Amino acid sequence: MDRSRRNFCLGAGAAGIGAATLATMPAEAAQARQGGDAARRWAMVVDVRKCVGCQACTVACIMENDVPENSFRTIVSTYEVTEQGKTGTYMLPRLCNHCEDAPCIPVCPTGATHQRQDGIVVVDNTVCVGCAYCVQACPYDARFINHDTQTADKCTFCVHRIDAGLLPACVETCVGGARVFGDLNDPNSAVSKLNRETDPKVLKPEQGTQPRVFYIGLDPKFQGKVDGTPTLWRPAREKEHV
Amino acid sequence: MENQIVEVINVTREVAWLPWAVQYFFLIGLSVGGVLLSLPGYAFARDEWRKLGRVALLVALTCGLAAPVALLSDLHQPGRFWHFYVVFRPTSWMWWGSIFIPFYVTGLLVYAWACFREELQEQGRVDSRLAALYRLAALGGGRNDGLIRATGLVVLAGAALVALYTGVEVAVVRARPLWHTPFLPVQFLMTALAGTTGLVLLLNRFAAGNDRTVEVQANRLLAGALGAVMVVGGVWLAAGLFGIERTHAEALDSVANSEAWRVTAIWAVAATVLPFVIAVAKPAGTGLLTGLIAVHSAWMFRWTVFIGGQTVPKTGAGFYEYALPAGPEGLLGIVGTAGLWLFLLLVITAFLPTPPQSAPRPVRAAPAADRAVAAE
Numbered sequence: 001m002d003r004s005r006r007n008f009c010l011g012a013g014a015a016g017i018g019a020a021t022l023a024t025m026p027a028e029a030a031q032a033r034q035g036g037d038a039a040r041r042w043a044m045v046v047d048v049r050k051c052v053g054c055q056a057c058t059v060a061c062i063m064e065n066d067v068p069e070n071s072f073r074t075i076v077s078t079y080e081v082t083e084q085g086k087t088g089t090y091m092l093p094r095l096c097n098h099c100e101d102a103p104c105i106p107v108c109p110t111g112a113t114h115q116r117q118d119g120i121v122v123v124d125n126t127v128c129v130g131c132a133y134c135v136q137a138c139p140y141d142a143r144f145i146n147h148d149t150q151t152a153d154k155c156t157f158c159v160h161r162i163d164a165g166l167l168p169a170c171v172e173t174c175v176g177g178a179r180v181f182g183d184l185n186d187p188n189s190a191v192s193k194l195n196r197e198t199d200p201k202v203l204k205p206e207q208g209t210q211p212r213v214f215y216i217g218l219d220p221k222f223q224g225k226v227d228g229t230p231t232l233w234r235p236a237r238e239k240e241h242v
Numbered sequence: 243m244e245n246q247i248v249e250v251i252n253v254t255r256e257v258a259w260l261p262w263a264v265q266y267f268f269l270i271g272l273s274v275g276g277v278l279l280s281l282p283g284y285a286f287a288r289d290e291w292r293k294l295g296r297v298a299l300l301v302a303l304t305c306g307l308a309a310p311v312a313l314l315s316d317l318h319q320p321g322r323f324w325h326f327y328v329v330f331r332p333t334s335w336m337w338w339g340s341i342f343i344p345f346y347v348t349g350l351l352v353y354a355w356a357c358f359r360e361e362l363q364e365q366g367r368v369d370s371r372l373a374a375l376y377r378l379a380a381l382g383g384g385r386n387d388g389l390i391r392a393t394g395l396v397v398l399a400g401a402a403l404v405a406l407y408t409g410v411e412v413a414v415v416r417a418r419p420l421w422h423t424p425f426l427p428v429q430f431l432m433t434a435l436a437g438t439t440g441l442v443l444l445l446n447r448f449a450a451g452n453d454r455t456v457e458v459q460a461n462r463l464l465a466g467a468l469g470a471v472m473v474v475g476g477v478w479l480a481a482g483l484f485g486i487e488r489t490h491a492e493a494l495d496s497v498a499n500s501e502a503w504r505v506t507a508i509w510a511v512a513a514t515v516l517p518f519v520i521a522v523a524k525p526a527g528t529g530l531l532t533g534l535i536a537v538h539s540a541w542m543f544r545w546t547v548f549i550g551g552q553t554v555p556k557t558g559a560g561f562y563e564y565a566l567p568a569g570p571e572g573l574l575g576i577v578g579t580a581g582l583w584l585f586l587l588l589v590i591t592a593f594l595p596t597p598p599q600s601a602p603r604p605v606r607a608a609p610a611a612d613r614a615v616a617a618e
Contacts, residue, residue: 053251055251072253075251075252075253076251077249077251077252077253077557077558078249078250078251078252079247079248079249079250079559080247080248080250081245081246081247081248082244082245082246082247082248083245084245089250090247094253094557103416103417106333106334107333107334107335107336107414107415108331108334109326109329109331109334109336109337109339109340110322110325110326110329110331110337111329111331112325127322127325128319128322129317129318129319129320129322129323129325129326130317130318130319130322131316131317131318131336132258132259132318133334133336133411135255135258136258136259136415136417136418136421136552137415137416137417138417138556139416139417139556140556140557141253141255141555141556141557141558144255144256144258145256145258145318150318150319151318151319203557204557207416207417221247224557225496225555225556225557225558225559226247226249226557226558226559227247227559228246228247228248228249228559228560229246229247229248229249229559229560230249230558230559230560230561231249231250231251231252231254231558231559231560
């Protein structure tokens with residue numbers, strides 16, 4: 001069953017894919033999960049070889065989720081890489097990794113951050129006190145304080161769209177087809193096939209978080225904290241100087 | 243041509259634990275330190291520690307009452323603080339903190355009352371309009387060493403829990419190598435003790451009779467605390483420098499190439515070594531200087547850990563820039579918290595002026611205006 005943007009439908013798929021890279025969640029963690037379809041495990045595979053760095057996903061996410069100015073639930077980190085006299089561009093779409101063992105969940109003092117049975121990590125912004133402990137605990141800098149709601153915010157895989165049988169906005173809009181979304185519990189889904197066939201990598205595997213956002217063509221130099229010259233474009237700074 | 247990576251586009255994550263958090267960790271640390279320094283003189287009735295203990299108690303009380311306000315302000319939804327108390331979240335050290343803080347502050351208030359009860363009784367004997375109020379506050383009793391010891395042990399337990407949670411809460415954050423070290427809780431405690439002793443020296447000078455014995459005693463304690471700070475800091479540095487442990491090496495690597503962090507490190511070392519040397523070489527007559535540097539050093543450690551730590555990106559290149567905002571999320575928060583602390587100090591010292599140098603004795607029928615003179 002294909003979960004790419006071209007052919008997305010919500011069929012039943014309960015079989016485990018059995019991939020060695022995908023450890024199962026602890027039983028107690030499974031019991032604690034609420035909401036969502038327990039038969040599914042949503043995941044994303046990002047093929048960085050196909051990403052053209054157009055930031056259409058960034059914009060689609062902002063429009064879909066009403067993300068405040070200067071904040072991002074997803075962004076395509078873009079790097080100019082020079083190696084042996086040749087210069088090229090490297091694009092790396094970043095978002096919440098909806099980890100199997102998400103470090104943002106146990107630190108939450110109110111239970112506002114929790115994981116659904118389908119693996120999506122969400123924040124109940126009516127419960128969140130905005131303590132930002134989860135912001136600190138996330139190894140991927142995927143979280144931030146939303147200054148409209150004054151609560152923790154992050155990518156939800158567009159959970160409202162998923163529940164309505166739609167793709168996440170970033171996947172829907174990706175012009176290069178670099179983002180593939182689907183159900184890991186369905187062995188015939190595109191994400192399951194890509195996991196089996198391409199041996200994708202995850203960001204910061206040493207953190208033990210078991211991300212459920214996988215990358216095809218991930219350069220090890222970008223797997224953790226990037227050792228490079230800092231960003232040139234800073235929207236906040238630009239705003240200050242206007 | 244060498245290989246290089248230039249980050250062209252990435253997100254800049256702003257600091258999410260604000261200067262309010264720095265103020266909280268600073269004040270609660272100093273309060274815990276104040277409790278510890280007050281215990282020998284009060285809970286264990288050691289006369290030679292009594293005067294220093296009284297100043298330390300002032301530190302514990304003023305800082306302990308101001309700290310929760312700063313903590314509450316660091317929440318982006320402070321009105322929802324009660325959400326902590328309607329759930330059971332034992333996996334979160336912050337949740338444990340929400341239990342420990344009221345326990346500690348309540349214990350501190352009762353302990354401080356037990357310690358000051360003798361003074362309240364004395365003030366109740368003074369012929370003034372407030373005498374009845376003092377007598378009411380003393381609840382008809384005076385010094386009760388048993389009660390002081392019992393409440394002292396309770397607040398000691400609270401202080402230990404607060405020291406534990408404030409350190410571990412930050413140290414468990416694996417995502418930040420600079421924070422993720424078992425040394426951090428010890429560093430928080432040791433720098434807090436140094437800061438407490440520094441504030442004791444300052445309050446002794448300006449709000450507690452400028453007692454020379456207290457100054458020398460506090461300077462010696464300060465030297466000990468600063469010595470411990472240097473030892474723990476040295477071990478942390480060695481763990482990173484010699485690659486003894488990977489997280490520590492990562493932590494050091496993440497800041498080693500930054501000029502700003504190098505300057506900060508030199509500054510921190512100077513702010514530790516300098517008062518240490520002065521306190522050891524000349525413990526008398528230097529309290530103002532060593533006290534100021536020690537308080538500054540304890541605050542700066544927390545500023546560097548929290549604000550500096552958050553400027554290290556977890557995935558991106560280089561550092562996030564931070565400029566202190568002028569409003570409540572920045573300078574106003576710092577000044578406001580300091581103002582609250584000063585207000586508490588003025589209220590408490592106005593209500594309980596420093597007793598005379600000699601043993602306290604009843605001052606019957608003395609006009610209220612003369613009390614201040616008698617107190618000097």
